[in-house]
Amino acid sequence: MSQLGEIQQAILNDDLGAVASLDVPESYRGVTVHKDEAGMFEGLESRDKDPRKSLHVDEVPTPELGPGEALVAVMASAINYNTVWTSIFEPVSTFKFLERYGRLSPLSKRHDLPYHVVGSDLSGVVLRTGPGVHNWKPGDEVVAHCLNVELEGPDGHNDTMLDTEQRIWGFETNFGGLAEIALVKANQLMPKPGHLTWEEAASPGLVNSTAYRQLVSRNGADMKQGDVVLIWGASGGLGSYATQYALNGGAIPVCVVSxxxxxxxxRKLGAELIIDRNAEGYKFWKDENNQDPKEWQRFGKKIRELTGGEDPDIVFEHPGRETFGASVYAARKGGTIVTCASTSGYMHQYDNRYLWMNLKRIIGSHFANYRESWEANRLIAKGLIHPTLSKTYSLEETGQAALDVHRNAHQGKVGVLALAPEEGLGVRNHELREKHIDGINAFRNV
Structure with a gap:
């Protein structure tokens, strides 16, 4: 049996104490993009770029373990939109991120390679820890958030997301979670929720933490009870968590879906106010260069019909170019538009009169700091927020999984099995699971 096979069997047999005595393999399988293929999609529209052509499953060397780091045996991972961006080399090739990181120190030079092991989520078991790690040990069952931060300068010590050397693991660093082994900083690790399977536990990390900061945290919209919250893509990876946070926090979600x-x-999540944007036929853009304010007005009228005349206190933005003008218009006077992404385009246009004359605010929100990630994971572990996993693929099928997300042909989150040989494994707290099984399965078989 191979070294990875021995590790896998120890985990599957719940013999986690044996993990420390097993040798770490010299190599493992990881999902990669290749530097010499960064130009393969030149001349194609984004929608025509196919992740199945650029994502490979390669045998790669196990990286050196540095101070404050951990190697994790990955049981499962998940697809995020940053993996799609990486796979289609937009808006820039991620090898530029790896080159920049490689210039930081001799240790970070490890990341600057002609291949990039991608992925910003994982659930798994700690294999080894580097010098200076005290809170985690081999055999610990963990999930990882994706904030990679150096914290050597002053800027990040009030909010680690403001550190000048803040990066997203698996996107702006190498050795990500779509692999059999991953390299993380030890302060990325959090306890795996015991009532979830490996694939369920792997799926919330990035999007759950992002939604928490964006909507709940004082660093984001600072949502309060009774707020009307307009949520774009309310059944998607980010929006499904925003919908849950709005409902849990006593807010009133207005869910925009397609x-x-x-x-x-x-509706399964408990939301009542829903707009099907395709059924309503909204066309916020007359053509590529001009928006249609009358469509903003029609959209705002629909929101007020649902809310009894109230405009949104908060707009949860992430589509970007396609919707941003409508978002700025729709927010109430003094309201907040909080944005964390631009999946439909980065160059936003809006009528600034609706912003300045109505004292609205635009807040930029990017992932989450360690405390926010920990709080978001704690809510998952207590069964107050549920994973939104809809479908799971094998490691070899990661390209197809990324294509599903690229084409919005998915619900919630799409999972990927790594060392877990099948779905349904890894549950420790069966009683809590049974209590919340309907919420856990809300996105399945839709």
Whole structure:
């Protein structure tokens, strides 16, 4: 049996104490993009770029373990939109990030390679820890958030997201979670929720933490009870968590979706106010260069019909170019538009009169700091927020999984099995699971 096979069997047999005595393999399988293929999609529109062509499953050397780091045997991972961006080399090739990181120190030079092992989520078991790690040991069952931060300068010590050397692991660093082994900083690790399977536990990390900071944290919109919250893509990876946080926090979500099936998912979560943007036929852009304010007005009218005349206190933004003008218009006077992404385009246009004359605010929100990630994971572990996993693929099928996300042909989150040989493994707290099984399965078989 191979070294990885021995590690896998120890984990599957719940013999976690044996993990420390097993040798770490010299190599492992990881999902990669290749530097010499960074130009393979030149001349194609984004929608025509196919992740199945650029994502490879390669045998790669196990990286050197440095101070404050951990090697994790990855049981499962998940697809985020940053993996799609990496796979289609937009807006820039991620090898530029690896080159920049490689210039920081001799240790970070490890990341500057002609291949990039991608992925910003994982659940698994700690294999080894580097010098200076005291809170984690081999055999610990963990999930990882994706904040990679150096904290050698002053800027990040009030909010680690402001550190000048803040990066997203698996996107701006190498050795990510779509692999059999991953390299993380030890302060990325959090306890695996015991009532979830490996694939369920792997799926919330990035999007759950992002939604928490963006909507709940004082660093984001600082949502309060009774707030009307307009949520774009409310059944998607980010929006599904925003919908749950709004409902849990006593807010009133207005869920924007693109199909009756996605509307039904929001109803399963407990939302009542839902707009099917395709059924309503909104066309916020007249052409490539000009928006249609009358469509903003029609959209705002629909929101007020649902809310009894109230405009949104908070707009949860992430589509970007396609929707941003409508978002700025729709927010109430003194309201907040909080944005964490631009999946439909980065160059936003909006009518600034609606912003300045109505004292609205635009807040930029990017992932989450360690404390926010820990709080978000704690809510998962207590069964107050549920994973939104809809479908799981094998490591070899990661390209197809990324294509599903690229084309919005998915619900919630899409998982990927690594060392876990099948779905349904890794549950420790069966009683808590049974209590919340409907919420855990809300996105399945839709």
């Amino acid at each position: 199909s009756p099936e996605k509307a039904e998912i929001c």
